[in-house]
Amino acid sequence: MTDASRVGLALAYNCVQILYPEGLSGSSVTGRQVVLRRGWLLPSDLFAAQNIRNNIDFVTVTMASRKMPEWAEPLGRPWRVQQKVEPTVGVVVTEGTVEIVFSGTSTPAGVVAVWLDDMPRGGAPSAAYAVTAQDTPATVAAALAAALTGGVSNGATVSVPGRVLNGHAGGYGQSVRVTRRQAQLYRVSIWTADATARETLASVLDTALAEQSWISTLDGREAQLRFQSVEDVDTMQNEALYRRDYFYELVFDTLQVQWASEMLCGIGNLSGEDGAAVSFGEVAPGTTNQTVTAALDAMQAVVAAQAAATAYPGLGVDQFGTVVAAA
Numbered sequence: 001m002t003d004a005s006r007v008g009l010a011l012a013y014n015c016v017q018i019l020y021p022e023g024l025s026g027s028s029v030t031g032r033q034v035v036l037r038r039g040w041l042l043p044s045d046l047f048a049a050q051n052i053r054n055n056i057d058f059v060t061v062t063m064a065s066r067k068m069p070e071w072a073e074p075l076g077r078p079w080r081v082q083q084k085v086e087p088t089v090g091v092v093v094t095e096g097t098v099e100i101v102f103s104g105t106s107t108p109a110g111v112v113a114v115w116l117d118d119m120p121r122g123g124a125p126s127a128a129y130a131v132t133a134q135d136t137p138a139t140v141a142a143a144l145a146a147a148l149t150g151g152v153s154n155g156a157t158v159s160v161p162g163r164v165l166n167g168h169a170g171g172y173g174q175s176v177r178v179t180r181r182q183a184q185l186y187r188v189s190i191w192t193a194d195a196t197a198r199e200t201l202a203s204v205l206d207t208a209l210a211e212q213s214w215i216s217t218l219d220g221r222e223a224q225l226r227f228q229s230v231e232d233v234d235t236m237q238n239e240a241l242y243r244r245d246y247f248y249e250l251v252f253d254t255l256q257v258q259w260a261s262e263m264l265c266g267i268g269n270l271s272g273e274d275g276a277a278v279s280f281g282e283v284a285p286g287t288t289n290q291t292v293t294a295a296l297d298a299m300q301a302v303v304a305a306q307a308a309a310t311a312y313p314g315l316g317v318d319q320f321g322t323v324v325a326a327a
Contacts, residue, residue: 002219004063004184007252010217011186011225012038012061013312016323018208019059019201023314024325030200032057039321041191052241057201058191064247068183071251079177079258085109089131089140091167097159098144098167100137107133113264114144114158114167126265127151170262180254185228188246198242206230206246215250216311223252 002010016036019028028034034057035045045051045058052058087110092099098114108131115126127147129140137156144158145151152159159165188205192198214222228247236243316326 002217002221002223002252003254004182006218007184007223007250008061008063008186009038009317010215010223010312011188011248011250012036012317012323013315014209014212014215015059015061015188015205016315017312018205024323029204030057030197032197034059034201036323037061037321038317038323042320045191046241052191053193055194057194057197058189059201059205060187060189060191062187062189064185064187066185068185068249071181071183073178073181073253077177077179079175081173082176083174085172085174087111087131087169087171090169093166096164097157098141098165100140100144100156100158102137108135109133110169110171111261111264112140112144112167112169114148114165115265116148116160117164117166128261128264130261168264170264172259172261175258175260176255178253179256181251182254183249183251186248186250188248189233190244192242193240195242198244202244202246209246209248217252218311219255220311221253221255223250225250 016024019030019034019036020026021029032055037058037060040060040062041052041058046053088103088106089108089110089112090101090103091112091114092101096117100112102108111128111130113126113128127144129143129147131140138153141153141156141158145153148158148160150160150163152161158167188209190198190201190205192201209225210227212225215225217223226249228249230244230246233243233245314326316324318324
């Protein structure tokens, strides 16, 4: 999920990639030091020893207050599956016991469910466990056995003495829907004490952004980039400070995201020939089992971080909003 602040940060990262094509450790396209900031200038940028008057240029990205056109989200706000994560864990069912197996050298991932396949006699009829990267087949088996009434684990095998146990492993799916589509105006400002440096920076930024109709956002999606206007602001020219503002409209979606495991357990009824209801399936684990929920929350956080790192690798911001090399 993204918002106006994070879209502005994505625009700042985009400007960094334009002005520092070899990364922040290399030289800028002008050969001068250029500081990129998601936010306004600080007093230290004007009056400290390392400031705008000592051949240091600044580019700031801020939100501009202007009424923007309304954009309608898709009718009905439909859900759609955006991506799937296949399981790297599996089960082998043999004579009423379930063995947990990991596939190859892949990082363990997925959800394992086990259930009693004979008629219920009370107790916990099923259990589920979300596998993590730190797990082994033995730890997964032990966790499942502990959640089953009378469950026993022996290495990677789970069983319930005197009962018939079955099992299945599944992956995850990410579903998204658009809850709001909006447009926000952003101001990209160039600040310098050298009028010729302003022209060079402006030419590079304007040309590069004019070629882009879309920019990557930090949630792995894209926002539409639309040029609006440009103006020089030389009210501080008497102090040898030159500024140029470019205004861009960015259109982006606010998303609701949900991760869910594949269906592993469930019950239902079928109508027989004589009209009698015939039940099938197994009861899903109760809501007290929080392992799957915790794993889904962790997965969503990891995916969001990976999306940002993929779109703008090696970039981050400090406490002042200045774009810096990520640790």
